[in-house]
Amino acid sequence: MYKERRYKKRLNRYRPFLLLGNQIDGRLFCDKVFEFKNLKDLRERLPNALFQIKGEGEWDFELYQVPKEYKIYFRLGYYRYPNRGTKLFRYDYMNLPIKAVEFHDHEISFIGAMKCEEDRIKYVGSDIEVEINRIFWDWK
Numbered sequence: 120m121y122k123e124r125r126y127k128k129r130l131n132r133y134r135p136f137l138l139l140g141n142q143i144d145g146r147l148f149c150d151k152v153f154e155f156k157n158l159k160d161l162r163e164r165l166p167n168a169l170f171q172i173k174g175e176g177e178w179d180f181e182l183y184q185v186p187k188e189y190k191i192y193f194r195l196g197y198y199r200y201p202n203r204g205t206k207l208f209r210y211d212y213m214n215l216p217i218k219a220v221e222f223h224d225h226e227i228s229f230i231g232a233m234k235c236e237e238d239r240i241k242y243v244g245s246d247i248e249v250e251i252n253r254i255f256w257d258w259k
Contacts, residue, residue, distance in 0.1 A: 120248045121249050121250075122249070125255065128254055130258065132159075132258065134184055134185065135185055136160075137189075138154075138180055138183075139151065139152060139199045139200065140152070140178065140179070141180075141197070142197065143176075144176050144177040145177045145212070146174060147178050148173040170217070172210070174212065179212070180211070182208040185201045185204035190202045210229070215232060216232070216233060218231060218232045225256050227254045228252070228253050230249070230250075231249070231250040231252075232249050
């Protein structure tokens with residue numbers, strides 16, 4: 120089974136990025152806030168940050184591009200979000216585990232994959248499930 124989503128965004132390569140984790144009805148066993156100084160720092164550190172994510176129950180991580188001055192607010196007492204910024208990507212307990220993050224010219228690809236035998240799930244005609252989220256950007 121193959122599923123692909125494409126998003127178009129306008130980014131500023133010199134602004135910071137923020138990866139925020141939220142425990143909705145579960146727990147996270149990793150850092151919940153990852154800050155990146157700019158696009159270059161995001162390229163270097165994002166794959167490692169995503170591979171560190173471990174959780175149980177309901178959780179999510181959202182990647183934002185934020186201005187240099189921002190605050191993190193809480194909704195419902197536990198759900199974090201920045202006061203300003205552009206949401207780029209959401210990764211949660213319902214997505215396939217991310218196996219690769221690829222950066223190309225004006226594109227980030229998040230590739231999730233799972234062998235169906237690993238979770239004892241059988242799909243007709245396929246033994247591997249693949250999910251790709253691509254973010255295409257243009258500069259501001």
